[in-house]
Amino acid sequence: MIKSSVHVSGLISSSLSTSSQAINEGYSCYNKAILAPAFNADVGQSETCGGDQLLAVILDRCCATEPPNDPSTPRILQSANASQHSSPESTVTERPSRNSNAATNDPNSSAPDSESPVDVLPVTRELFDSCLQKVIPICNTPEMRRLIQKYKQCPKETTRYEPFVELANYALECVKSLELPELRDVSTSNILFHVNYKKGIKGIDDVYRFPDIVLVPLASAQRIHDNPTGNWKECAEHVDTTRDGFNWPDVLIAGEMKWHKSTLECPQPETYDTGSKGSIRPIPTRADAPGFASILPRPPASGSVAPSGVSIPPSSTRSGSTQGSTPSVIKAHGFETPSGSGLGCKRPGDDIEQRSSKKSTADKIGTDNLNEPSPQSKVNHKTKEGMLDAMLQLSINAAEMLRCSLGRRHAFGMIIIDTVVWIWWFDRQGPIQSEGIDFNENLPRFLVFLLAIQRFDLADWGFDKELDPSIPLRHASSSQPTPQPVEYEVNKKGGKLKVHFTFDIKKQMHEVFNLKGKSTNVFPVAAPGEPTLVAKLYWPNRNRPHEVKIIEHARKNEKLLNHLPDARGWRDIDPIGTQRIRDQLGISSNSPRHPRRLVIIVFEKLFPITTLRGEFLVFAWLQCIRTHYLLWEKGIRHLDLSLGNLMIRKMDSDDEPKYYGVVNDWDLGDNEKNLVESRKDLTKTILFTSLDLLQPSSPGAQVVQRYSHELESFIWILIWVFLAVEKGETNPTQEVHKWQTSDPGASHTDRSLFLRKPYNYIPHNEWWCQWPMARDVAKWLDDFIEAKDMARANARAQAVQAKLVDANQVLSKNEVSNQKDSNLDETPEERKELLRGLLKTVNKHIAELTPPSLEIDDL
Structure with missing residues (x-):
């Protein structure tokens, strides 16, 4: 679950607004000069x-009440009609109790449901x-x-x-x-x-x-x-x-x-x-x-003290x-x-x-x-x-x-x-x-x-x-503390699951060094009678579908079980999350970003796809592409494909171990067919984002994410492996080192240059046999982008001639007016033809070994 997590989140046309970088695939070092561009961007949107x-809110945390079991809710006095057991599914009109996550621990719940609105009143003075x-x-x-x-x-x-x-x-x-x-x-x-x-x-x-x-x-x-x-x-x-x-x-x-x-x-x-x-x-x-x-x-203003008993005006x-x-x-x-x-x-x-x-x-x-x-x-x-x-x-x-x-x-x-x-x-x-x-x-x-x-x-x-x-x-003690063993209870279908771990910050399988964002931590845990497990602790947006729900929906297709993660347990630790302080301060309605909640999910352990070498990695990559296509046709979309999200599952057999490509990390996914997203909310891994989506656009624009964008991300993942992965570790060649940028414009420029002249790039020695295939795939992608651009230009010219659009109006290729736009995604036939074209290009160099479970009609 090692993941590069540089996200496009905010004004893509001008700057990156998040400082997320994953260890091992992130910054070359962590000194101030290297961190400055991304962290300055985050502070710039404070x-x-x-x-x-703020003083009133801080004081409110110190009211004399029962001590909390966890920090999910501030320690505050309840008014007489405030709910003492408000669940995250209900709308809270008073300040919530510390039991606000009670509903997420329901053992009879097959999946969490913490997406309903919660209102926390501003603190009075x-x-x-x-x-x-x-x-x-x-x-x-x-x-x-x-x-x-x-x-x-x-x-x-x-x-x-x-x-x-x-x-x-x-x-x-x-x-x-x-x-x-x-x-x-x-x-x-x-x-x-x-x-x-x-x-x-x-x-x-x-x-x-x-x-x-x-x-x-x-x-x-x-x-x-x-x-x-x-x-x-x-x-x-x-x-x-x-x-x-x-x-x-x-x-x-x-x-x-x-x-x-x-x-x-x-x-x-x-x-x-x-x-x-x-x-x-x-x-x-x-x-x-x-x-x-x-x-x-x-100068001091007369009468500057607000009357007692009212909220200090958030304005x-x-x-x-x-x-x-x-x-x-x-x-x-x-x-x-x-x-x-x-x-x-x-x-x-x-x-x-x-x-x-x-x-x-x-x-x-x-x-x-x-x-x-x-x-x-x-x-x-x-x-x-x-x-x-x-x-x-x-x-x-x-x-x-x-x-x-x-x-x-x-x-x-x-x-x-x-x-x-x-x-x-x-x-x-x-x-x-x-x-x-x-x-x-x-x-x-x-x-x-x-x-x-x-x-x-x-x-x-x-x-x-x-x-x-x-x-x-x-x-409390002047002695040097050591990591302590933890027994932690999470939900699972029909009951509870207790996992055990001793957390060591230096031995995490994955972490992200950032100021804001999902901030994912992945670390090993264990539970009796379970396979090898890992826990994923992170801060997803509260407005997005729950990852466990998306995975359960996807796993209803039993043919895909080997190619999807298996969530063994979960817990919404802090369902209200970052909304709480903003509600108390009275600034939630003007916040430029969505609130986040703290979630832990326990998964069966998977392995990075870069564990494999040569054609075996390409086979697993192709399995991920097919899995992704089958789910897309069912309305289940991933929307943040990256190298860290492509994993393998190892299965023992009588002859030799079997490996299955797995599309992992569905925390930014969608299963509700919401094709359009606000530009400012678009969250992607820049290094693997479609060049189309990196085009400059107005902050308030509505952007559609198409299947072609996702397929292009798969291609950039494979190219990056050949040019940047050596013996399972990230070690970019000199030509592509600058691809690890937080600047969408620079990423678009540098990778566009590669598509035009892929023969100027040399892969690591271990991928030399696969490099001719990669160059052909790059040529196929370049031809597709050029044909698409030409078709759009012709369509626009005809629309201008027919006076259907203003000739002076400048729109990004992906801007749409609303969710009902009939041209949001490619048609099923177009999507299949796209996939057919890519598979045909790959199969010129390698005979694809397609599991029967991933067979697609006419492909």
Whole structure:
């Protein structure tokens, strides 16, 4: 189940909007420069929310209720008429209980059904208002004011790390003693902030990341300082670089700090109160967005506090890409700001004390259009590059956090510029960024954030103790934890199935390093009386048919059983998934992407098709093509063919082992004959996507996926095997190394060149005998594309002449007006002729061994 998972998801004509890459078939390495294009694209489509609303939601997770069994639903108070056992099939009009997945565990259910709508109400602010009142006395203490002033006197970025940590940890110590009966007690993990910028944290492929500041449990701090009895204060003040490094499961928040002004002259309020002193916009997330250096505090607005008991208006910050959307209560990206106020703090000419492995070379280029600073303040003219670098580093760190523990739901991040903190939420639907909190002017709000996270349990941090029981040990004991055995219960037809595994992140059969997307993990599991099994844990879109349903539908054709995966068990772990936080924030309706749910499916173990060599691989490939065709004719479509999705099943026999080609991974499939999909929702593996579908198109266009597109994907899979697979491992030849791109346009250009001149490419030695066949198949595909283009051009010319279409209207080849278009797919006769043409070309070089079960009339 090794799978290359670069997905076309978003504005295909301009950029890739997902950072998914599978290990072994993905990035050549995992340093920041290689990851930057894909991760920047993901951050560029982040959503935004109001700062007060995010604080209200975070507080709501800490309400004093029964502890959760899993992190599927936040810990929140139920209103009197809220369902205590709401199922994912029903529409929830109150906040759901933690038993929201009960219906998916029905032993009499033959397949899951968690696709019906679920509504989670936005969180109201009564608790937020109450907590604001409670922290006011702490804000006005002389020591708190002194620590803020100490921080403001530091002129360089690196000199601010320790004062910020000292300030934040002092605040944590103060709010710990507050009596808050509405909330849970302070967590026994005793969280603390820690300076980290000189000590790397080892992540994927043993690459080190260097977050400036981290939030960790006390046990982790004791462990890295080799001081198992060290108290909270000792560990909080101990920042030497001789210590050991943290591990990513230790990290609860990763923070990046930048600067804008060297002198922070804005005065503290004479007395802190609960009123907001103005909104600070979310950071624009794209390099071409204006206003990077002008995200400055606005003058305080009178009457800015919403009345108690109502939801904080979600319109205060709109969901969507921060590069284009404009919050309704804040002016456009170029801010009108008071003179002398601003972000950042560094004198021109001062060199930032940074390691070369962490800071971007972008710090050496470009300037912002800045407001004139006051005479006493020096301004950093590279704030824009600094912000972009901070967001890139933060997103990569978040991907490490989401990856580090099996089933982790979400991760937190912070960007700190001068006295402003932006809080980030990362999950598999994408990043959410809050408005900024100025801890100089809006200190009470910063303290409310701290008192809330101080009461978080492991589920609130996104961890799943049932899937990863090592996490409680790591966060409670100063000893180094080891992987723990797991017994996990899933559903199966007519009952339950208990599988056993000990998860080791370095021994996965397949994983994807990404910020958002399906994020598939495949790892071995075992169950008594079952064959060798694997588990697939992933985040499919909630709006798509369930993979188990599609497979069960396909397996009704008993002739195809050997050529399809066998789902032995499943469990919808978190049916509401990423929709929950967006509903609570009030931004779901504007989200640019569909919500995702967390699912685990247990399969019989299959083997990569690249296990085979020579003609045996071609035979298995042909079996997959025939299986795919037979299912397509029954209305069951795969829609994401890739090398990783073509597997083999090994069957022992008296004479010799038998191998069957298997079309695997149906999580993006469809069995409802929905041929048309919105361009922005089109999810494909770029490397194997039909050139037709990679053509530029408008984001809102409706696109049809035809059988010819799928057949073309099979061809690109075979060509890629010959040019990039050596001894079962991915090792692209020099000519095709750049095919592994996240740019649809580049992929179209490079592979089109191959079709025109395949004789310029040389395969790996082990495929030399099959290469003449591959060149003939490439010629057949090139002829088909040329004939199709010519036929479309002639048809358009006739339509223009007949005045049926506007001669100036430009449409992609695959754009359609609606689902009822009569020309959505090729006709059955055309599909059979296409397959006949390909098989005829292949059979000139190899005598196909067709199993009787895959025989097709006239083929």
